[in-house]
Each structure stands twice: as structure tokens, then as C-alpha cells.
Amino acid sequence: MKKLFTSAILVLILSISVGAQEKVYFDENWEKTTQDKMEFYRETENKGKLTLIRDFYKNGKLQMEGLASNTIPGSEVYEGKVIWYSPEGKILSTATFSGGKQIGPAQTFDEKGRPVEDLVYKADGTFKGKMYVYKDPELSSFYNSVTIYENSDTFKTIAYDEDIKGIRYEITTDSKGKYETKYYGDKGKHIGTSNANSSDDNLLVEYYYHPMRVSKIEKQKSDGTIKESIIYSKNGKILQEEKKNKKDGYKTTYDETGKKIGNLTYVYEKESNYYKPQDGEDYQFNYDLSGYSVIDVYKNGSVVLNKYFDEDGKLSSEKVVKDDMIQEIKYYHPDGRLKGALTYKDDMPYTGTLFEELNEQQYKEGILVLSKSFREDEKIKSEKKLNAKQTGYDSTVYDEKGGIAYTYTHPLEEGEGFTAQIVQYVKGKPGNKSVVKEGILQSGKIKYKTESGLKEMERSGKWILLKVYTAEGKLIQDSKILADTEPQDLYNASSTTLQEDDLLYEF
Numbered sequence: 001m002k003k004l005f006t007s008a009i010l011v012l013i014l015s016i017s018v019g020a021q022e023k024v025y026f027d028e029n030w031e032k033t034t035q036d037k038m039e040f041y042r043e044t045e046n047k048g049k050l051t052l053i054r055d056f057y058k059n060g061k062l063q064m065e066g067l068a069s070n071t072i073p074g075s076e077v078y079e080g081k082v083i084w085y086s087p088e089g090k091i092l093s094t095a096t097f098s099g100g101k102q103i104g105p106a107q108t109f110d111e112k113g114r115p116v117e118d119l120v121y122k123a124d125g126t127f128k129g130k131m132y133v134y135k136d137p138e139l140s141s142f143y144n145s146v147t148i149y150e151n152s153d154t155f156k157t158i159a160y161d162e163d164i165k166g167i168r169y170e171i172t173t174d175s176k177g178k179y180e181t182k183y184y185g186d187k188g189k190h191i192g193t194s195n196a197n198s199s200d201d202n203l204l205v206e207y208y209y210h211p212m213r214v215s216k217i218e219k220q221k222s223d224g225t226i227k228e229s230i231i232y233s234k235n236g237k238i239l240q241e242e243k244k245n246k247k248d249g250y251k252t253t254y255d256e257t258g259k260k261i262g263n264l265t266y267v268y269e270k271e272s273n274y275y276k277p278q279d280g281e282d283y284q285f286n287y288d289l290s291g292y293s294v295i296d297v298y299k300n301g302s303v304v305l306n307k308y309f310d311e312d313g314k315l316s317s318e319k320v321v322k323d324d325m326i327q328e329i330k331y332y333h334p335d336g337r338l339k340g341a342l343t344y345k346d347d348m349p350y351t352g353t354l355f356e357e358l359n360e361q362q363y364k365e366g367i368l369v370l371s372k373s374f375r376e377d378e379k380i381k382s383e384k385k386l387n388a389k390q391t392g393y394d395s396t397v398y399d400e401k402g403g404i405a406y407t408y409t410h411p412l413e414e415g416e417g418f419t420a421q422i423v424q425y426v427k428g429k430p431g432n433k434s435v436v437k438e439g440i441l442q443s444g445k446i447k448y449k450t451e452s453g454l455k456e457m458e459r460s461g462k463w464i465l466l467k468v469y470t471a472e473g474k475l476i477q478d479s480k481i482l483a484d485t486e487p488q489d490l491y492n493a494s495s496t497t498l499q500e501d502d503l504l505y506e507f
Helices: 002-018
Strands: 022-026 040-047 050-057 062-070 077-085 091-098 101-109 115-121 127-133 144-149 155-160 168-173 179-184 190-195 202-208 213-220 226-232 238-244 248-254 260-269 274-285 292-299 302-309 315-322 325-332 338-345 348-356 359-364 367-374 380-386 392-398 404-411 420-426 429-437 440-449 453-460 463-470 475-482
Touching: 190 202, 190 213, 238 274, 248 274, 325 348, 420 440
Parallel strands: none
Antiparallel strands: 022 040, 040 050, 050 062, 062 077, 077 091, 091 101, 101 115, 115 127, 127 144, 144 155, 155 168, 168 179, 179 190, 202 213, 213 226, 226 238, 238 248, 248 260, 260 274, 274 292, 292 302, 302 315, 315 325, 325 338, 338 348, 348 359, 359 367, 367 380, 380 392, 392 404, 404 420, 420 429, 429 440, 440 453, 453 463, 463 475
């Protein structure tokens, strides 16, 4: 009896030993590590001829489970269904394997538990099924979409708002890469179909998003020119319609109430296959159709006025043109007040102020008398003033804190390169002085910042002593270069040619 009891205990011990679990620890990159450094750990348990692998997060939550015939980390050979979990315990994905090869159903889910992939793989690696994308404007995903795969090479993508049978477009692609696009409007009404690589007229439909609405319907000829076009507002009103035929054409623009505000006529020039704007107003919309970017006014085939608008749709400037030459530019504040004006003579600035992005230039009878450049925060970056004798300019460059970095004088008309007498300031006080002629240092010493760090040049007889430092101040080059060297590559770190822009580099 005692012998039988001992045998039973031995069988039980062997059974427990065979099914005993083993633990392996991994770091964040799934490399083996020690328990104190682990981010994941693995437990394995024999299941007949296979082994059950169960991976866990550091906190003990299940991360993955599945059977395998080979459990070597990184070389696992899975068999059957394998499931991966999020730290919160939600299923992230599932896959089916045979001999380590993915065959059968596979699913992937997002953090909300919605399916992202629902596919079935074949032994040859091809698959069929569906893939999903969900609308999230904050992540630049503006429509819901589902892609339906008949096989890996033939599929259809449907982009829609809320109802897959409602407003949408569908792109079908065949195994040869050819595709067809079908467009649908409100309540799923079919607008038209576009076929790639077709010799027929082409159709293009664009949509607003959030909510999805038709914004533009455009019919193009096979050569890409516009045949017909209609632009809609978000409430469905026509904002602009354009039509072109064999002889002429027109573009009519309306406001949000449907009132006509502009009309442009075209004349077709057969020799150049070009529709030339003839008379009227050409309203050009900004990228999201929320306003206008430009309005061009034509008379007898020539532009007579250009109106430009800012990002908020406010008039920013007007340019008067005659015989293709600028006559005057007026600039406006966002509230409509006149900001300044500039007259032209022989298509060149003559009298007034030119405003161009972060720069202002004042002209008097064709001569630039004052120029200013500003940073994005509207602080002054540099200014250039015509001297009292009108023989040259006195310029000042400021650092980001508003302190003087350089002052220099240079002639009214320069030769091929930068010519100036320069004073460099350090902590608000004059420091290095130098003379530059046509880009070559003639005397003195100067330091200036470059994209890669700091450059220092000093004239010594016929030589220029050049030192180059990293942004951290480490000396990486100490050279002695002949001043009369052949023309240099201005962007080479060893270049000793000084340009005015070098003094304007952001500090």
C-alpha cells in the first residue's frame, strides 16, 4: 500500500514538472534582461506537442497569448490563433498561423475597440477583407473610409461622412493599377464617374469636410483644360460657375446670398489652345473656399487691377496696371484703413513705401531712402538709411534682444560684391572694425554667425586668417588663406567671401 502511494506521488510530481511554467524577462525592445530591468515578461507552459506562450506587461496584465512550436524569442513559430492585448486589457489584434506563417483570419482594433483591419490571409500571402479609417479632424483624417479587398490587387475604397450610402466617393482599383472614381452628392445621388487614363473628358469633384459637402464639380477636357466648373458654398449655394466652348467662355461669381458680384469673359485663341481673359473680374478663391485670395480685373484682354487678400479674407493691397506695367500699389490695414502707397515709373518703384512680408522700403523719386526688415515678432531686425550726401547708406543690424550687432556704411551703387566699412558691437559697445571691398576683407577683423556655428576672419598682409567654430564654440578649422584667391563657393565653410546677408543671419 505504501509503495502504491509513493508511486502516485511520483506521478504527480512528474506531471507538475512537465507542466511547470518558465519565466523570461524582456526590456522595452524585447531583448532579454534581468527582472529588475524588465518591462515585459514571458511564461511558457507545455501543451502536448506545443507550448503556450503568455507575455505580460510589467504590471502583470496579459500582453499576448498563443501556441507555438518554437518559443525562442524573435524566432517564434506560432500555431493557431494568437491574441495581443492593450495595457487596459482590450484586444489589439488577432492573427491565425500555421507553421509560423499567417494563414486565415486576422483582425486589428484601435484604442476605442473599432476594427481597423478585418482580413483573411491565404497560404500564398494574398488576402481579402476590409480595412477601416475613422474620421478625426484633429489628426487630419477628415472622412470615414472603408477599403474592401477582393484580393490583394483589386480593391475599392469608399470615403464617406456618417452614412456609407450617403454623400461619398468610391475609388475602385484593378490588378493592373487602373482606377475609377465615382462621386456621390447629398442623399447618395450619383454625380458622375471619372476613369483614369481615359481619352474622354475627365470629372473632378471636391468636398468640404465636417460635415461632408460638395465644394466643387469640375469637368476637364482630355488635355486638362477646364470645360465646366461649379464652386459651392457650405450651405449648397453656387459661388462660382465657369463654362468654356469652342469660341469663348465666362466665369461668374456670386456672394453667399446668390447675388452676382463679378463676371469674366474669355476669348479662345485656337493657335495656342488658350482661353484668354478678356473683360471683367476674375475672383480666385483661397484653398478652403472661405474667401478670395486674388481678384484680377481685365479690360480689353489686359489686367488693369489686382486685388490681394490676407488669410482672413481682408483686402491687403491693390495694384494698378497699365500696358502690363505697374502704375501704383496701395496697401491696407485689416480694418480697411490705408497703410501706404507706392507709385511706379517705367515699372520701377518711384515714390512711396513698398510693403513686402517682413520688409518695408521707402522710395523718393526712384531712390531707396529707407529700408527696414522685421522678425516674426515684429521686432526690427535691420534698417538702412540714405546718408545726407546721398552717396551711400548707413545700416544697422540688431540682435534678437534689440541691441546693436553691427553698423556699416556702404556705397549707393555696389559692384559685384559687398563693399562696406563695418563696426561690430559687443555688449552694446563698438568692438572689431573692418573694411570689405567686393566681398574681400581688406583690413581689420570680424566675427559672424553661420548656419553651422561661428566664423572669424582677420586680415594680415596678403593673408586672411580664418577660424571656424561649432555652435558650441569648439574650434574646428584654423586656416591661412590668400586674400586674392580665385572666386570661391560662398556656401563652403572655408570661404572667405563676406556677403551682406552674413551680417543679417539670425542670432
